């Protein structure tokens with residue numbers, strides 16, 4: 001969809017791994033929308049698993065760079081994932097009618113989230129010297145005192 005193409009280019013936040021993860025998500029969203037029947041369900045389950053890992057990845061990075069688990073970025077992820085998983089549970093129980101609505105809602109939520117929370121996270125990680133490819137700090141975080 002045109003809306004997705006535009007968003008994909010706008011969503012480049014300047015961190016390769018973040019951007020790759022976001023683009024993968026948009027591709028799976030597109031696939032869910034295009035698929036039908038059992039294929040739609042399978043793609044939706046893939047979207048839920050991908051989103052869980054996507055959120056877990058950002059949360060690992062936050063924790064590694066001093067952002068506390070009580071930060072609202074964590075809460076936003078948790079709320080969204082809870083809804084996605086509930087829709088998956090219903091689909092696995094034979095009621096797949098909410099998949100399209102949940103997928104559209106995820107996309108609507110994701111755009112402003114990425115442009116605010118995730119953009120802020122990328123800026124923070126870069127400021128901290130955190131390399132998302134290796135998930136390490138380029139330079140050791142200075143503890144209270146140095147040796148010597």
Ligand SMILES: [Fe+2]
Pocket residue numbers: 022054058114118
């Ligand atoms: Fe994200």
Ligand SMILES: [Fe+2]
Pocket residue numbers: 055058073077113117118
């Ligand atoms: Fe996020």
